[in-house]
Amino acid sequence: MATLHQISDRPAFAIMNGKTIPFEDAKVSIMAPGLTFAVTVFEGLRGYWQPDEEQLYVFRMEDHLKRQEFSMKIMELEDPPMGTDTAGEIIEVLRANKMYKDCYIRTQAYVDDWGDITATGPVTSSVVCRPRARIEAFLTGKDFVVVSWRRNADDASPPRIKVSANYLNSRLAGLEAKRSGSSAIILNRDGTVSEGPGGCIFLFRDGRLITPTINDGILESITRNTLITLATDLGIKVEERRVGRTELNLATEGFYCGTGQEITPINTVDGKPLGAGKPGPITRELQTAYDGLVRGHNKKYHHWLTPVWPVKTGEN
Numbered sequence: 001m002a003t004l005h006q007i008s009d010r011p012a013f014a015i016m017n018g019k020t021i022p023f024e025d026a027k028v029s030i031m032a033p034g035l036t037f038a039v040t041v042f043e044g045l046r047g048y049w050q051p052d053e054e055q056l057y058v059f060r061m062e063d064h065l066k067r068q069e070f071s072m073k074i075m076e077l078e079d080p081p082m083g084t085d086t087a088g089e090i091i092e093v094l095r096a097n098k099m100y101k102d103c104y105i106r107t108q109a110y111v112d113d114w115g116d117i118t119a120t121g122p123v124t125s126s127v128v129c130r131p132r133a134r135i136e137a138f139l140t141g142k143d144f145v146v147v148s149w150r151r152n153a154d155d156a157s158p159p160r161i162k163v164s165a166n167y168l169n170s171r172l173a174g175l176e177a178k179r180s181g182s183s184a185i186i187l188n189r190d191g192t193v194s195e196g197p198g199g200c201i202f203l204f205r206d207g208r209l210i211t212p213t214i215n216d217g218i219l220e221s222i223t224r225n226t227l228i229t230l231a232t233d234l235g236i237k238v239e240e241r242r243v244g245r246t247e248l249n250l251a252t253e254g255f256y257c258g259t260g261q262e263i264t265p266i267n268t269v270d271g272k273p274l275g276a277g278k279p280g281p282i283t284r285e286l287q288t289a290y291d292g293l294v295r296g297h298n299k300k301y302h303h304w305l306t307p308v309w310p311v312k313t314g315e316n
């Protein structure tokens with residue numbers, strides 16, 4: 001039975017191995033390594049509704065698909081069944097579910113059937129979507145705590161790739177933070193800042209935006225890359241470098257970012273306010289720029305948007 005903690009607005013259709021089927025029929029075998037050992041790679045993408053154009057745009061679809069391929073390569077998954085066209089399936093699943101609002105898409109590839117820990121196939125692929133509005137914390141910000149769990153290391157369970165098994169670490173971090181009504185910041189083995197359970201960290205300190213490097217125990221985040229690009233365009237200096245724990249308290253602004261939460265301002269860390277303890281001006285400037293970009297108002301990055309519905313030509 002669904003509980004209040006679970007997603008209620010389920011879609012009518014999902015795509016499994018290229019076939020559009022009722023969501024309720026998209027099932028996993030109980031002995032599939034994708035379930036028993038979490039040998040599942042996935043992507044989370046957002047679709048943004050643009051009311052003026054009556055268009056839904058999928059944000060940086062090609063980059064997400066590239067990352068999924070990269071995750072598959074590291075996990076040594078065989079190719080999904082012949083004829084699988086994940087890009088086409090994303091468009092198809094959004095159309096089948098008549099998605100005319102902001103939404104979230106999950107693509108996934110996992111080892112199916114019944115195999116051991118080294119099984120590389122058969123691989124089942126799936127694509128699913130659901131409506132997903134912007135989270136409230138985009139406006140209000142959130143409180144964060146540094147949790148006692150350390151980020152899994154690149155030479156143990158590489159955080160660089162998006163594999164379900166990595167989310168054990170994220171879950172432990174998230175549960176610890178939740179007990180104090182906060183969100184988690186996770187340090188790596190070296191004791192420097194890595195990321196949160198499902199997003200990257202940026203701080204603003206002494207006129208510069210700083211963020212941990214991709215070798216500090218983070219996912220190769222697409223939102224992080226987008227924000228580095230946007231900030232540079234806006235003339236904001238960005239430093240990718242190791243970030244010490246104490247800098248979380250020295251920063252005057254900060255935010256947590258990822259496809260799902262977009263840009264969530266960090267109000268406090270361990271009860272200590274960043275700056276005024278509320279979303280700061282640089283964070284707000286980047287939120288505005290990000291929103292403009294994902295909704296198609298920034299022509300420079302229009303190539304990052306894939307339209308879902310036939311593009312209107314302007315003729316009546």
Ligand code: PMP
Pocket residue numbers: 044170195196197198199200218219220221222223224257258259260
């Ligand atoms: N880190 C982790 C652990 C994540 O799960 C996510 C969300 N995908 C991110 C960072 C942010 O990545 P992206 O910007 O590509 O969504």
